Amino acid sequence: MMMHIDVSTVLRQTLSCELYSNLVTRPTGAAVRTQIEALLADAREVSLTIIDFSHVGMIDFSCADEVVAKLLLRYVAAEREDREAYFLFRGVTDDHWDAIEAVLERHGLALVLEDEGGVARIVGMVNDGERAAWQKVYERGRTAAADLASALGTAPEACERLLDGLHRRRLLMRLDDGYVAVGGLTNVHG
Amino acid sequence: MTSVITVPPSLDDHTFEQVVEQLASIPADAKLLVDARHTRWASPYGLTALLALGQTRQERPSFAVPETEDTASYWARTGFFRHADELFDLHGSVPRARAGESSVLLEITAVTKSEDVHDVVGRIQQKAQQILTKELNIDAKATVGFAMTLSEVCQNIVEHAGRGGWVGVQTYTWRKRLGNRRVVVIAVCDAGCGFRESLESAPGRVRSDRWDDAAALEEAVIRGVSRFRDPGRGQGLAGVRRYVGRWDGKVSVRSGTAKIAIVPSWDDDVPLLEKLAPFPGSQVQVTIPERVAGGTR
Structure with a gap:
């Protein structure tokens, strides 16, 4: 199940005000996240949600903590048993990045960003091995651990651990006997 | 008997200490006159801190406005008298505020709730970009960080002060240290609970041997400690420090009897001042200097 959430629309609904396009203040961030969580409540066990910042003017640190970090902590880092929620962040510009990176x-935490050209990349707290593995899976489309091990020249067991770790962090999706990068669904059949 | 406090001719974050020192011996319920008749200039810090002073008094104090017409009309344009009128009995000629003062980037604005921060950030964005890029030669990219900084320092009032405060943003030429270069200054002042009391309210807090206003400021400003146990808290001031560092700016925070500052190379302020005369709440100033070829200095 794929869902698209326009953050600026949620912001305006939350504040009941058309004038504000900035994600500032912690109470605002908490209210926006609560609204996003309400939308996610209808999602199935496995879901991919595009969190779209395209029409958000700016975001401050407090709001980024509420909207981005706490959302990821709740659905991703907490490794919820009942839900496999994946997020792809779209429309994140330099104006948003400082706060989100912080x-x-x-x-x-780490997340997957999609740029204007539809190209995805992994950002945040990942090591070089994780980054290389994610990038390779993104480029290849659906990839089994053994195939990735040969592509990267690493031991299959180490590769399996790497992929499993990325899956636990909801940066890779597990599909049948392989893995697909979040943001790389178009490559599944490629 | 009415006690009189004389406002210095030039009122900024340093000379405001003279005001606080005079205030220290006057009980909060005593009659007070704040005499600014001979004041010629005030920074946004000075003006917002005067409002915070008014907030500390149990009995409505009096305020003698500057006698110099230029000064009084400038203060009017900053919006100072509009707020002062709610706190003080104003004496002297109060000019009507007129629009068109370009150096007032943001009129003095009351901050009490989250919506006020939205309003402040929304109002400043367009003008800030113009000022930062055209007057201060700062990259347009800095505008967003400037608005973020403003947002975070204003949120400190909403989240921690326990009462309202004021914010003002202004550009002016700094002759003393920067050789006629322009600066943009954000000042945010309140007379709320201050950093020490805020941190003391943290659940399960264990007191350390050294605990005073200076220690509280070090924890909050340098180490990003907050009264909330949530690990995501305390990022606001850390973000402000990062922004200020990137643009060779300065941030100073006064609370209670201490003042801490992140001091750039162009300034000679002391990083930590202790045992100052007590003043409630917190008073924050962020200064971003004009960029010149080869650095800020």
Whole structure:
């Protein structure tokens, strides 16, 4: 199940005000996240949600902590048994990045960003091995651990652990006997 | 008997200490006159801190406005008298505020709730971009960080002060240290509970041997400690420090009897001042200097 959430629309609904396009203040961030969580409540066990910042003017640190970090902590880092929720962040510009980067660092989180051209990349707290593995899976489309091990020249067991870790962090989706990068669904059959 | 406090001719974050020192011996319920008749200039810190002073008094104090017409009309344009009128009995000629003062980037604005921060950030964005890029030669990219900084320092009032405060943003030429270069200054002042009391209210807090206003400021400003146990808290001031560092700016925070500052190379302020005369709440100033070829200095 794929869902698209326009954050600026949620913001305006939350504040009941058309004038504000900035994600500022912690109470605002908490209210926006609560609204996003309400939308996610209808999602199935496995879901991919696009969190779209395209029409958000700016976001401050407090709001980024509430909207981005706490959302990821709740659905991703908590490794919920009942839900496999994946997030792809779209429309994140330099104007948003400082705040988002700071909260990812603070909480040791990572996420997948999609740029204007539809190309995805992994950002935040990941090591070089994780980054390389994610990138390879993204480029290849659905990939089994053994195939990735040969592509990266690493031991299959180490590769399996790497992929499993990325899956637990909801940066890779597990599909049948392989893995697909969040943001790389178009490559599944490619 | 009415006690009189004389406002210095030039009122900024340093000279405001003279005001606080005079205030220290006057009980909060005593009659007070704040005499600014001979004041010629005030920074946004000075003006917002005067409002915070008014907030500390149990009995409505009096305020003698500057006698110099230029000064009084400038203060009017900053919106100072509009707020002062709610706190003080104003004496002297109070000019009507007129629009068109370009150096007032943000009129003095009351901050009491989250919506006020939205309003402040919304109002400043367009003008800030113009000022930062055209007057201060700062990259347009800095505008968003500037608005974020403003948002975070204002949120400190909403989240921690326990009562309202004021914010003002202004550009001016700094002759003393920067050789006629322009600066943009954010000042946010309140007379709320201050950093020490805020941190003391943290659940399960264990007191350390050294605990005073200076220690509280070090924890909050340098180490990003907050009264909330949530690990995501305390990022606001850390973000402000990062922004200020990137643009070679300065941030100072006064609370209670201490003042802490992140001091750039162009300034000679002391990083930590202790045992100052007590003043409630917190008073924050962020200064971003004009960029010149080869650095800020």
